[in-house]
Amino acid sequence: MSPAETSTSSAVTLNINGEKHTLPVDHRTTLLDALRERLDLTGTKKGCDQGQCGACTVLVDGRRAVSCLQLAVAAEGREITTIEGVAQGDRLHPVQQAFVELDGFQCGYCTPGQICSALAVLEEHAAGWPSAATEDVRPEAGPPPLTPEEIRERMSGNLCRCGAYVSIVQAVARAAAQTTDGAKEQVA
Amino acid sequence: MTTTAKPDAVGVARTRIEGRDKVTGAARYASEIPFTELAHGWLVLSTIARGRIRAIDDAAVRALPGVLTVLHHGNAPRIKDDVIGALGRPDPIVEVFQHDRVPHAGWPVALVVAGTSEQAREAAEALVVTYDEEPHDVSFDADKEGAYVPQDAETVKGDVEAELAASTVVLDAAYTTPEQHHSAMEPHAVTVRWDGGRLEVFDSNQGSKWVADDLANLFSLDLSAVRVRSEHVGGAFGSKGLRSHHVAAVMAATELQRPVRIALTRRQVFAITGYRSPTAQRVRLGADADGRLRAFAHENRSMTSTLREFVEGSAGFGRTMYDSVAHHSVDRVVPADVGTPTWMRAPGEAPGSFAVESAMDELAEKLGMDPIALRVRNEPTAGPISGLPFSSRNLLACFEEGARRFGWADRDPRPRVRREGNRLIGTGVAACTFPSGAAPSTASVTAEPDGTFTVRITAADVGTGARTALTVLAADALDTAPERVHVRIADSDFGAAWVAGGSMGTRSWGWAVMAAARDLREQLTLRGTEIPAAGVTVTTNTAELIAQLAQKERYAFGAQFAEVAVDVTTGEVRVTRLLGVFAAGRIVNPLTARSQLVGGMTWGLSMALHEEAVRDETFGSHVGADFAGYHFAANADVPVIEADWVPDEDPDDPVGIKGVGEIGIVGTAAAIANAVWHATGSRQRHLPIRPDRVLLAEADRAGHDA
Incomplete structure (x- = not known):
């Protein structure tokens, strides 16, 4: 047993933004605190630490998850994407670009969580997942139109106190249109 | 300096200067600046609503893994209790650990500091505090004893009763609004350290000079011995002034002589950072x-x-x-x-x-x-x-x-x-x-040898876009492009300035920045075009200009x-x-x-x-x-x-x-x-x-x- 392996701590290897990090963690350490306090990945925010605000949203194996409700030791072997891994070098992801251009934030504290959520929303929508705002939920109906109502509903796990929802919805809609156009271009 | 006519930057939609940092996670907030030897503080709040602390059994907690200190009224340093700051006397909740009285539920009674936040939290939850409880009253009834009319809270013109009697139509209705909470997405947080005899505070606030001066006065320090910075603020809405966690963190950093961070939990934010009255x-x-x-x-x-x-x-x-x-x-x-x-x-x-x-x-x-x-x-x-x-x-x-x-x-x-x-x-x-x-503010503008300008002002950008607004105001006043202006804010070393509050920020700071820019242009006209390596700096305060306002x-x-x-x-x-x-x-x-x-x-x-x-x-x-x-x-x-x-x-x-x-x-x-x-x-x-x-x-x- 290494010094890191005690009854209260373990060594874990976390795969974050395509990079592996091995570190000893207190068993009580959440994935959120491991990112922020241990790996200096402070882009993921702590707004409530109890799964109510969405500021700590990251992608775990491609799906959005609140990292405050996940223990770091339980995240071993998962592919984790944080806000720091969203842009391609200097090139912002279309979702990030749309947030900047349409002012989809003010204080910026909920923003990384909003953006990670939005990335997952686009995937979930493309995969045909319905939401509470979806009128036709039959599997054969396919993805519903990504209306403002759909975006509002799907983005409601991420609170924004500055009141930037109106432009967040616009930003997600713009990014969705761009990524869909991009996909069409690729197909053509 | 360019003299060619250029279009105004003011009035043109412009994305935030720090926008890229905020969408990539690069923007660092108060609890996100790394320090070696950082210790974590966790506040313990009272579980009673009124009474006295009978005892705090800190011995058992001090023996827990990682615990560095436990501060409470029995051992904390004394601080001044008569400070009048830029916005009046701070809420007495900032005078932590000075006595055994508990005036309301959630009153800070102790701070536990440990090597990690997990250790600090466990120890804080393990701390046994016993109280002598007294009856409390949190009601808000009209007929409650002690209601009063504060100074300057009443205006009278004419005879309302007589005019009501003379009116054709009369409306008489009662309305209520409940207690409301700011709920900024970033919980209050502060990191404090001593550095070469100076207290360095990395904060989330609406006015760094305000917080710095209040802290200096509370601890009887020279004003120049405290530096507060607050680069990014995750929402404020009135709640982010000097609070109890600042004072507790300074006490702990002083005792331990190492950096101490206190990040409030969401529940603590509800209890001790203010709210809107019903x-x-x-x-x-x-x-x-x-x-x-x-x-x-x-x-x-x-x-x-x-x-x-x-x-x-x-x-x-x-x-x-x-x-x-x-x-x-x-x-x-x-x-x-x-x-x-x-x-x-x-x-x-x-x-x-x-x-x-x-x-x-x-x-x-x-x-x-x-x-x-x-x-x-x-x-x-x-x-x-x-x-x-x-x-x-x-x-x-x-x-x-x-x-x-x-x-x-x-x-x-x-x-x-x-x-x-x-x-x-x-x-x-x-x-x-x-x-x-508008409130008096100080701004300085430096003409740099490379043709750019640096603006310094203790403004705060709490999500308002102040940094960007001040940049375009400075650019127009300097008759240059916004890209050539670098605005630095939220550092108490830049001098006294109004806080981000009262919808007065952009007006007060913008005024100071424009005034300093105008003074700088005059200086540069007198000096000619050559700028020394250190640049040419002009510092202007708007107190006199504001006093002249009709x-x-x-x-x-x-x-x-x-x-x-x-x-x-x-x-x-x-x-x-x-x-x-x-x-x-x-x-x-x-x-x-x-x-x-x-x-x-x-x-x-x-x-x-x-x-x-x-x-x-x-x-x-x-x-x-x-x-x-x-x-x-x-x-x-x-x-x-x-x-x-x-x-x-x-x-x-x-x-x-x-x-x-x-x-x-x-x-x-x-x-x-x-x-x-x-x-x-x-x-x-x-x-x-x-x-x-x-x-x-x-x-x-x-x-x-x-």
């Missing part, structure tokens, strides 16, 4: 048959703590809004065993406008008048109480433009006539106003329009449309100004329908102090919100900026409540307009109809 208001209006007001009376009651007087000055709203033959307005406060309330976005105006603008709608109904026409009829030509001229007052232009866009002319004024399935549809309107002040009523105004759909089977109110048209002076950056206004209106929607903090009278603390128990508007609660503005110029004002941070919330809740009346025919005078309140009103109607 209000109980009575509005009496008397009018002639043509709608002209003869009597305007507004009484407000709010709550304060036993520690410090804070007045939620709701009765101030009417003093500049409506003229009347007789006018009376008064704020009363009721002390209770609670934490001290504080400024929260549009303090006074937000709840005050709900009452007055609802009452005006009720009066219009009684008169059989259009609610906009009633406001036009009572538009004053000078300050109703002060008699001073308005610097500019373009309220009617806001109504005109708003009515045109909203389609107000096509509205059937009768209530309860539009139905779509289970939903009743209605529209409502309200006026809004917010003061436009005495006028300086306010922003606006008109709020709302459409709601009320489900009569569930009682749910959905806002389906909001439009706000504002007269708010010169708009520096349309992109971020619109975000501020829409953000304020979103708050107004949230205030109208959702927000309500509830205190348990038995325990004296909040019920459900989290985002499930305290719901503020989520994305799905918010419809399309449009905000726009009309020209609003004051040729006598040297800056012309009025501020847009708060006016958006003013009047919104009244417009929504008025729309609910239009939809259902029932008045909702108590916020929030919960489903149960709507259903009770429906049941009442059914009872009357039966």
Whole structure:
């Protein structure tokens, strides 16, 4: 047993933004605190630490998850994407670009969580997942139109106190249109 | 310096300078700056609402893994208790660990510091504190003993009772608003260290010089021995001044001689960082048959703590809004065993406008008048109480433009006539106003040898876009491109400046930056073009310039329009449309100004329908102090919100900026409540307009109809 392996701590290897990090963690350490306090990945925010605000949203194996409700030791072997891994070098992801251009934030504290959520929303929508705002939920109906109502509903796990929802919805809609156009271009 | 004419940067939509940092996670907030040897502090809050601490058994906790120290009233250093800072005496809650008294639930009784946050939290939860409990009272009743009228909280003009008696139509109605919480997404946090004899504070605040000076005075330090920085702030809304965690962190960093961070939990934020007091208001209006007001009376009651007087000055709203033959307005406060309330976005105006603008709608109904026409009829030509001229007052232009866009002319004024399935549809309107002040600030501008400029000012960008606004203001004043101007803010070393509050930030800081830029240009003209390696710096303070400002009523105004759909089977109110048209002076950056206004209106929607903090009278603390128990508007609660503005110029004002941070919330809740009346025919005078309140009103109607 290494010094890191005690009854209260373990060594874990976390795969974050395509990079592996091995570190000893207190068993009580959440994935959120491991990112922020241990790996200096402070882009993921702590707004409530109890799964109510969405500021700590990251992608775990491609799906959005609140990292405050996940223990770091339980995240071993998962592919984790944080806000720091969203842009391609200097090139912002279309979702990030749309947030900047349409002012989809003010204080910026909920923003990384909003953006990670939005990335997952686009995937979930493309995969045909319905939401509470979806009128036709039959599997054969396919993805519903990504209306403002759909975006509002799907983005409601991420609170924004500055009141930037109106432009967040616009930003997600713009990014969705761009990524869909991009996909069409690729197909053509 | 370039002399070629260039287009103004002010008035052009510009994305935030720090936008890229905020969308990539690169922007570092108060608890995100790494330090070696960092220790983590965890506050322990009282579990009783009133009494004395009998004992704190810290020995067992000190033996827990990683624990470095436990601070409490038995061992903490003494600090001064008579500090008067830039914004008055700090809330006594900052004077932590000085005595054994517990004045309210959640009072900080100890700080546990450990090597990791997990260790600190475990130890804090293990700390046994015993109390001698005393009876407490957190109630907010009108007949409660000890209610009083604070200084300067009452204005009287004429004889209201006589004018009410002489009025053709009289309205007398009571309104309440509940306790509300700022709920900035970033919980309060601070990191403190001693560095070469200087106290370095990495903070999340609305004014770094304000916090620095208060800290220096509390600890009897030279003002120059404290440096506070607050580069990025994850929302503030009035709650981010000096608080108990700052003082506790300084104590711990001093004892341990290593960096200490305290990040409050969300539950602690609810308990110890202030809130908006509940209000109980009575509005009496008397009018002639043509709608002209003869009597305007507004009484407000709010709550304060036993520690410090804070007045939620709701009765101030009417003093500049409506003229009347007789006018009376008064704020009363009721002390209770609670934490001290504080400024929260549009303090006074937000709840005050709900009452007055609802009452005006009720009066219009009684008169059989259009609610906009009633406001036009009572538009004053000078300050109703002060008699001073308005610097500019373009309220009617806001109504005109708003009515045109909203389609107000096509509205059937009768209530309860539009139905779509289970939903009743209605529209409502309200006026809004917010003061436009300026406070002395210091700015310095440096001409660098490479042709760029550096601006330094202790401003704070709490999400307002201040950094970007100051950049374009400086660029225009320097007649250069914004790309050549680097604005540095939120560092107490840059000198005294107004805080991010009172919708006065951009006006106060912008004024200082423009003044310093103008002085620098003069200097450069005298010196010629050669800039030494250290650059040429000019520092300017605006105290004298502001003192020269003519005495006028300086306010922003606006008109709020709302459409709601009320489900009569569930009682749910959905806002389906909001439009706000504002007269708010010169708009520096349309992109971020619109975000501020829409953000304020979103708050107004949230205030109208959702927000309500509830205190348990038995325990004296909040019920459900989290985002499930305290719901503020989520994305799905918010419809399309449009905000726009009309020209609003004051040729006598040297800056012309009025501020847009708060006016958006003013009047919104009244417009929504008025729309609910239009939809259902029932008045909702108590916020929030919960489903149960709507259903009770429906049941009442059914009872009357039966």
